[in-house]
Amino acid sequence: MGDRAAVLLLAHGTPDSLDEIPEYLSNVTGGRPMPESVIAEIRHRYSEIGRSPLTRLTLEQARLLEAELDVPVYVGMRNWRPYIKDAVQQMIADGITSAVVICLAPQNSRTSVGLYRSAVEAAAGDRLRIDFVEGWADDLLLAEAFAERLRPLWHSLSGEMGDPVPVVFTAHSVPQRTVEPGPDQPADPYAEQAKLTAENVADCVPGLRDWRFAFQSQGMSGGPWLGPTVEETLTELRKEGHKAVIIAPIGFLCDHVEILYDIDIAFREFGQNIGLQIERPRSLNSSVLLTAALRGIARNGLFRLSTAPATS
Structure with a gap:
């Protein structure tokens, strides 16, 4: 053969289902127990998006x-x-x-x-x-796929605001300790690769010059996680006088809780509290x-x- x-x-x-969340989280942590407060928070986030x-x-x-x-x-x-x-x-x-x-x-x-x-x-x-x-962070078709979703939203929102609106590209954060170089391993390429994807997407949107990069969805475990956070970045943009921002997640290829809750609910609420309108492009999905x-x-x-x- x-x-x-x-x-x-x-x-x-x-x-x-919500009832499966404890077992799921045990898989994520490799069996390490998680505080009941963390399990309750994750359950809440999933319940908010169905x-x-x-x-x-x-x-x-x-x-x-x-x-x-x-x-x-x-x-x-x-x-x-x-x-x-x-x-x-x-x-x-x-x-x-x-x-x-x-x-x-x-x-x-x-x-x-x-x-x-x-x-x-x-x-x-x-x-x-x-x-x-x-x-495949450097794949140009991947960048164009994200840009295809971003361009119409950026043009329409910029027109509505009367000025080009900034874009915050995001990827999922990871614990700082997991990407630092050690005696037997080089520095993890993740942060640089995420920023490379963001840069490639920005290059596919003519006229987009004001863009930032932030890490989202920092975990609830102890120790520092990669930043800057989205909240820090949004606060900085508001202080600069911006009234609207697009959050474009380039580390995720389809809708899930990090988009449907973290961006659509939590970051939008954070933006509302500081006077900043938050929009995002449609996810790649199909x-x-x-x-x-x-x-x-x-x-x-x-x-x-x-x-x-x-x-x-």
Whole structure:
């Protein structure tokens, strides 16, 4: 039998109901207990948005990508169903022998992409040849996909305000300790890659010059997290005299709690309290350009697999 290739998309995962949140959070922390106050706060955030559509949207992104390729596309989640290990087991049961693995977090970090890779390799063992995409923060089609969502909103809001409005690009924060260089590891590339994506998106919006970058959704665990925070950045912009700001999350490829609650509810409320109108572009979700970006990345990986020397 010849090689049978596939694509595996990886995402964070999200609980399907409020009752599943404690188990989900235990997966996120690797079994470390969380204070009841934190669990209650996360439950509140999910209740405010009804439920996170992340799983449904990720499966749709996989379906759209599969329609563009001649290989099957699977989905594995690190912290909820369908779990990565289960997706890999299904691939093996289906006769797949090699896979391009793409993390739907384009910016590479040890706390995200590194953990996803470990989970895939542990599940696959020597039963699958893996081409793992380390990061695609610099992908120009990805930048254009975000810009396609941003441009019409920026033009309309700038016209409404009578002046170009600033844009705050955001990505999920991570604990500072996880990205600092150590004796046995270099500095984590995450922050620079996130800012590179932001810069590429800004370059795709003619006339956009006033833009900032901030990290959002800092966790509730102890110790410092990457900043500046969105709240700090919004406060600075208000002090500069701005009355409206666009928050454009470029670290997220579909709607979920970090967008539907953190931006649409919490940051909008924060902006309202300081006299700042907050808007955001539509999320990529089923974006044609996002599918095109994933198609190009997948095809490159499939080519590498097809030309790699066989291993015994």
